[in-house]
Amino acid sequence: MPAAAPNIAALIVAAGRGTRARGQAGDPPKQYRKIGGEAVIIHTLRRFIDHDDLGPVVAVIHPDDQAALAAAAGDIAGRFRTVGGGRTRQLSVLAGLEALAEAAPDIVLIHDGVRPFLSDDLITRAAATALETGAALAATPVTDTLKRADANGRISDTVGREGLWAAQTPQAFRFDLILAAHRAANAAGLVDFTDDAAVAEWHGVQVTIVEGERGNTKLTTKEDLDMADVRLMRAGAGRPAAEIRTGFGYDVHGFAPGTSVMLGGVEIAHDYALSGHSDADVALHALTDAVLGAIAAGDIGSHFPPSDPEWRGAPSERFLAHAADLVSDRGGTILNLDVTLICEAPKIGPHRAAMRTEIARICGISEDRISVKATTTEGLGFTGRREGIAAQAVATVALATDEDFSR
Numbered sequence: 378m379p380a381a382a383p384n385i386a387a388l389i390v391a392a393g394r395g396t397r398a399r400g401q402a403g404d405p406p407k408q409y410r411k412i413g414g415e416a417v418i419i420h421t422l423r424r425f426i427d428h429d430d431l432g433p434v435v436a437v438i439h440p441d442d443q444a445a446l447a448a449a450a451g452d453i454a455g456r457f458r459t460v461g462g463g464r465t466r467q468l469s470v471l472a473g474l475e476a477l478a479e480a481a482p483d484i485v486l487i488h489d490g491v492r493p494f495l496s497d498d499l500i501t502r503a504a505a506t507a508l509e510t511g512a513a514l515a516a517t518p519v520t521d522t523l524k525r526a527d528a529n530g531r532i533s534d535t536v537g538r539e540g541l542w543a544a545q546t547p548q549a550f551r552f553d554l555i556l557a558a559h560r561a562a563n564a565a566g567l568v569d570f571t572d573d574a575a576v577a578e579w580h581g582v583q584v585t586i587v588e589g590e591r592g593n594t595k596l597t598t599k600e601d602l603d604m605a606d607v608r609l610m611r612a613g614a615g616r617p618a619a620e621i622r623t624g625f626g627y628d629v630h631g632f633a634p635g636t637s638v639m640l641g642g643v644e645i646a647h648d649y650a651l652s653g654h655s656d657a658d659v660a661l662h663a664l665t666d667a668v669l670g671a672i673a674a675g676d677i678g679s680h681f682p683p684s685d686p687e688w689r690g691a692p693s694e695r696f697l698a699h700a701a702d703l704v705s706d707r708g709g710t711i712l713n714l715d716v717t718l719i720c721e722a723p724k725i726g727p728h729r730a731a732m733r734t735e736i737a738r739i740c741g742i743s744e745d746r747i748s749v750k751a752t753t754t755e756g757l758g759f760t761g762r763r764e765g766i767a768a769q770a771v772a773t774v775a776l777a778t779d780e781d782f783s784r
């Protein structure tokens with residue numbers, strides 16, 4: 378007779394009243410803020426409730442949030458239990474474990490309520506490792522260079538990152554092991570462990586790492602929540618909460634002696650070069666101004682003054698990449714870019730595909746969101762006289778927003 382499937386429970390810890398993500402007084406705690414049209418904690422609970430291997434799911438919440446959770450639960454109401462939390466994270470977990478003691482699951486996964494992006498696979502792997510070894514911790518290898526500094530920000534040394542891991546959740550345990558560890562810590566008057574692996578380690582339990590996921594981020598600040606909203610919007614989940622902005626850019630550079638021009642990030646052999654302080658890529662300059670315009674962030678000259686020798690001969694992709702970064706920093710995304718080059722020569726058509734590829738790479742978006750067009754002015758004006766090249770560009774960006782435009 379095959380062994381019965383293990384009983385795996387999940388404890389979602391969401392009792393915190395952290396203020397870091399709160400905009401103004403009266404805003405709900407971050408776990409109840411909506412991303413993709415639904416409260417963060419509901420997204421998180423769904424990951425566990427919808428997982429095929431999971432048994433009971435318990436949410437540990439602040440007693441004051443009972444009504445907020447009930448109001449947010451929607452179609453998963455009745456598919457999880459709630460327990461009131463304690464004054465520290467550790468005491469909240471203990472309260473949740475005690476609530477599961479009677480059911481006595483084989484394994485319990487303990488997970489932050491504000492990490493809604495973990496995969497089914499991570500849940501499966503954490504539970505499997507806990508079954509095998511007793512205790513498992515999702516973690517990712519540290520990739521940033523680590524510095525130690527004094528209180529004045531002066532660096533004293535660089536810390537080697539070999540063997541260092543950044544802890545995430547879920548943290549999965551044999552239920553009897555973690556309940557005993559938490560009860561012992563509480564009995565010893567220790568109540569401020571910041572994660573459950575630390576409680577287990579303190580109690581002499583060997584914890585094993587399972588590879589976590591870069592996308593399994595903890596939504597701590599308002600910026601994190603805005604980014605998460607855009608991420609869900611991109612994935613097509615929920616109701617989009619985006620503000621759409623458009624920006625316009627225009628640039629001209631004159632011809633000078635030379636043998637090639639940079640256009641749209643592509644070097645094209647020509648009878649002349651374009652003169653300018655940087656590499657004079659008129660297409661990327663117009664696009665940079667269009668992106669900056671969409672977020673009302675000034676113009677290319679205010680970010681990269683022509684008087685600054687640093688930009689002499691600079692590749693213009695740095696300007697466009699900077700503008701794209703400013704959009705990301707605001708939790709936004711570039712939806713599309715459209716640029717028109719105005720010149721008699723060189724011929725743009727043969728280079729259009731390469732330009733689209735370059736512009737897409739620089740902005741970190743897909744090529745089907747990039748348009749490159751060209752026209753002549755029928756021999757009229759300065760472009761008609763082959764004195765230089767002009768470019769016009771339009772950018773559309775989406776910015777995350779809480780505003781309700783339906784009013």
Ligand code: MG
Pocket residue numbers: 628629630653657658659662
């Ligand atoms: Mg320019």
